[in-house]
Structures are given as C-alpha cells and as structure tokens.
Amino acid sequence: MLFICRLLSRLPLIVLHTVGSRAGWIAYLFSSVYRHHFAENWLRWQNWHGQHPELSPSGVSNQARRAAIATSGQLAMELPKTWLRPPEELRRLIVDVQGQQHIEEALQDGKGVLLLTPHIGNFELIALHIGMHYPITSLFRPARQEFLRKLMYMGRNQGRAKTSPADISGVRAMLKALKNNQIIGMLPDQTPQVGEGQWANFFGHPAWTMTLAARLSIAAGATLLALCERLPRSTGYRIQFSPPREELFGETAERVQQINNELEQVIAQLPCQYLWGYNRYKRPRGVPLPPAKIMSANTS
Numbered sequence: 260m261l262f263i264c265r266l267l268s269r270l271p272l273i274v275l276h277t278v279g280s281r282a283g284w285i286a287y288l289f290s291s292v293y294r295h296h297f298a299e300n301w302l303r304w305q306n307w308h309g310q311h312p313e314l315s316p317s318g319v320s321n322q323a324r325r326a327a328i329a330t331s332g333q334l335a336m337e338l339p340k341t342w343l344r345p346p347e348e349l350r351r352l353i354v355d356v357q358g359q360q361h362i363e364e365a366l367q368d369g370k371g372v373l374l375l376t377p378h379i380g381n382f383e384l385i386a387l388h389i390g391m392h393y394p395i396t397s398l399f400r401p402a403r404q405e406f407l408r409k410l411m412y413m414g415r416n417q418g419r420a421k422t423s424p425a426d427i428s429g430v431r432a433m434l435k436a437l438k439n440n441q442i443i444g445m446l447p448d449q450t451p452q453v454g455e456g457q458w459a460n461f462f463g464h465p466a467w468t469m470t471l472a473a474r475l476s477i478a479a480g481a482t483l484l485a486l487c488e489r490l491p492r493s494t495g496y497r498i499q500f501s502p503p504r505e506e507l508f509g510e511t512a513e514r515v516q517q518i519n520n521e522l523e524q525v526i527a528q529l530p531c532q533y534l535w536g537y538n539r540y541k542r543p544r545g546v547p548l549p550p551a552k553i554m555s556a557n558t559s
Contacts, residue, residue, distance in 0.1 A: 260410075261406065268339040275340060276333045279337065280333055283331050293536045296538045297328070297536040301535050303540075304462055304535065307463045308530075310463075315527040323531040324531075327532070330532050330534060331534055337381055342414020343414060349388070352495045355496075355497040358499055361481070362500060371437030371478070371481075372483060373443055375445055375485065375521070376484075378534040378537060385444065385485045385487050385498060386444050387415075390419045390421075393441070394419045395420050395441070396436045398433065398444075398445055399411065399425065400449075433475060437475070445471070448461070450466075450541055451471070455469055456470055457515055458550060459516045460553065464540060467540075467541070467542060467543065470512075476514055481502070482502070483502055485499070487499075503517070
C-alpha cells in the first residue's frame with residue numbers, strides 16, 4: 260500500500276483530483292450511510308444559509324452540492340502527494356498565502372498561537388506549510404489500520420511540524436508549546452468522546468462539540484482560523500489565516516459556542532469543499548441528550 264501511495268504521489272494534481280471526484284461520487288452512490296449523513300448535513304447547511312444568504316451567495320446551488328460530493332474523494336487522492344512529496348514540491352503547490360502576518364505578529368509579540376482548521380479543502384497541508392517556517396504541534400487520532408497510521412505519521416511529521424496523540428500527553432505537549440510561544444493546530448469540528456465535549460449549536464442543530472479547543476484558546480495568546488482552498492482546474496492551493504470576527508471571551512462553555520459560530524463563517528466561504536459526509540452530529544455512547552435550552556433554540 261505504501262508503494263501504491265508513493266506512485267500516486269507522483270501523479271499531477273489534476274489527475275488526482277479527476278480520479279478523486281469520481282471516487283467521491285462512487286462513495287456517495289454506493290454507501291447508503293454516507294449518503295444519509297451527507298443529505299442530513301446538507302439540509303442543515305441549507306436551512307442555516309436561508310438565515311444568512313449574504314454569507315455564501317451560491318452556497319446551496321445544485322452545482323455547489325455536486326462539487327461537495329466530490330470533495331471527500333479529492334481529499335483522499337491528494338493525501339499521498341501532500342504527505343509524501345518533498346517540501347520544495349509542496350511549496351510550488353501553494354500558490355497564494357493570505358493573512359500569515361497575523362501569525363508572525365503574534366509570535367513577535369511573544370504569544371503562543373492556536374490554529375483552528377475545520378475539515379475543509381486540503382486541511383492537511385496547513386500544518387505542513389507552517390512547519391516549513393515555524394515549529395507547530397498538532398493533535399491527531401491514530402488511524403485503526405497500521406498502514407494508515409504509519410503513513411499519517413510520516414506525512415504529518417515533516418520539517419518543523421510534529422504531532423501529538425489526542426490524549427493527556429498530547430494536551431500537555433500543546434500547553435507546553437503555547438507556553439514556549441509556539442504554534443499549535445487542531446481540527447475543532449471532530450466529534451469528541453464522552454467526557455470531552457458539550458452540546459453546542461452548529462449550523463442550527465445540536466452537535467456534541469469538543470471543549471479542548473476552547474480551553475486551549477484561553478491559554479493561547481492568539482487564536483486564528485485557517486483554511487486551505489483547492490483552486491480551480493487543480494492549479495494549486497490558497498491558504499488563508501484570519502482572526503475570529505469577534506474576540507473569544509468568557510469561560511469554556513461560552514467559547515465552545517463562539518468557536519462553532521466562527522467555523523460556520525469559515526465554511527460558508529467555501530461550502531463546496533467541506534466534508535458534509537462526516538457524521539458530525541452523532542451522539543457517542545454515554546453522552547446525554549442535548550439540554551432543553553439548546554433544543555428550544557433550534558426550534559424557535
């Protein structure tokens with residue numbers, strides 16, 4: 260499998276994306292579970308968009324929906340190139356970077372930086388890009404397959420980028436990095452386990468949401484949102500870094516909802532590249548039902 264991935268990594272990006280788009284449709288057509296999750300999440304996005312149409316003018320068009328179906332396949336096919344090609348080649352793929360001055364200014368001021376990246380575009384490329392310039396520590400959950408675990412470790416630990424497991428040792432590593440005025444990265448729209456989250460609205464529906472990102476934002480000197488966009492015709496990627504629209508404030512519970520609100524805004528910029536097929540709204544075993552105040556907020 261590693262040999263096959265190395266072969267795939269040498270293919271042009273346009274070939275990987277073309278094959279990946281078809282793979283995304285195959286998954287959609289032949290997996291009823293995936294299709295069900297995609298349809299439910301897309302409907303929630305449509306309903307949310309109806310209340311904020313100005314944020315994404317064409318975000319619920321049929322063209323956007325069809326593009327979103329292809330997204331997961333494109334991500335799967337571009338990962339070998341992202342993880343296995345040398346930094347010089349990755350630099351050529353990143354044709355535009357916006358907002359990196361926010362990171363540089365925070366580091367110059369002696370602040371630790373928390374990067375929050377939703378599952379949109381080629382999110383794997385963001386930490387590798389940062390690792391070409393600065394130390395960055397990212398949390399990860401090991402894959403179940405041994406081959407994939409090895410591949411992910413090889414791909415994510417390059418340059419000055421390193422990973423830490425999503426356990427207490429990883430949290431300590433993240434806090435240590437912030438204390439040393441370094442950069443840490445997270446995917447805050449993953450569904451956490453029981454005891455690791457709280458209920459919060461996400462696109463107008465209760466979602467069991469991790470609290471770790473909110474807790475780390477309290478310790479960080481600066482919190483930024485990151486997005487890596489696939490450019491048209493597979494010409495490369497554009498990476499964007501931006502501060503939250505409003506400063507995060509309050510205790511953990513308030514920050515959890517604020518972060519979800521900020522992620523909604525980021526995803527609204529590029530809904531056709533978000534992984535809508537991810538089961539974001541599942542309730543892990545042992546997690547109680549959403550409290551009445553959250554349910555009523557979604558039915559009012």
